[in-house]
Amino acid sequence: MTEQQEASEDAVMTRIGQAVILLHAGDREEARNRLGEIWAEIGAEGDSLHRCTLAHYMADAQDDPADELAWDLRALTAADGLRPGEEPGPAPGREAGQPPGRRPGPVAGRGGAGQGAGQGAGQTARPGPQQAVRVFYPSLHLSLAADYVKLRRPEAARVHLARARAATGALADDGYGNGVRAAIARLERRLATEPGEAPRPFPEQYP
Template structure:
């Protein structure tokens, strides 16, 4: 995720996301949630796809209700899909595509987005959907470089997979901690909840439109 780190250095939006993430990791979940929500409203539906995807990804982790967390994770995935579709349409002259840098950055988040959804479903005792998202996370993680981000995502996928398998053998669900970091502030961090890991291509559903 070196490209994400470079973007964060001169990107005010990513800097603000990173500041909110630091607040959350410091224990102030409510203030982090409020800051991210204000930034989401400022950016609006036509904002940079990478910003919107990253924001939704981290907003999910600040939610108190698991259903709200799932909605935001679905929103992050839907934003990533829209970015890919818009770029494809732009190539055909049908509509304006996102910036050239945004789409690759969003694509790099896909394994983390799917991993986060897998963790959501596992925590909600929906193992079938959790396994499906975990499979998507594995597929989309395959092209990632063998760097800190790529290794972190792959390790988190395997950890969550082991937890889901263990829960199935025990016959119970339980809470799964396979959250995935995407890039903000320390952009590209996969470790630590959101932090243990998780993102795209198929799967996931609609998503809320806050």
């Protein structure tokens, strides 16, 4: 990759990070507008990491749970496009300690969960491509599980929560990884005691 290409990619991540700062400051409409502009520029065939990161944050900017689900599904699809051999750069992640409805997000090259929004954008630490892709999945599936809970679709929520749990082996034993695991456990407990539903075990994995 040339220096010009790296600078261009860093600029996209920086712009995403700036929109996320607005989102976390409470300016959801402006964050949506900025993320929407970047999404239009990236396009359907754009960089998978950019699309995954942007879609993941755009989900948090939605007021309608169905729209939130649609963006989280786009984030998962983009992550699936990060094939081994494609070198993903760092992406800003959602903090694990955010209020209900805000879930930990895909992160590459970040340690603790309490760092500010956008701090990951433009940084240089890069894990191996396969590990960087695998570490996305616990929080992506956790986000989808939370979306389905909001939409009162508990069976779909359990499917993605089980997939999130099965993918946690890729997480490091650090603030971010522990935050994701704790969020999965909280949602497991919530789903196990939903009113009108008998407690049930969670399958360890799905095909």
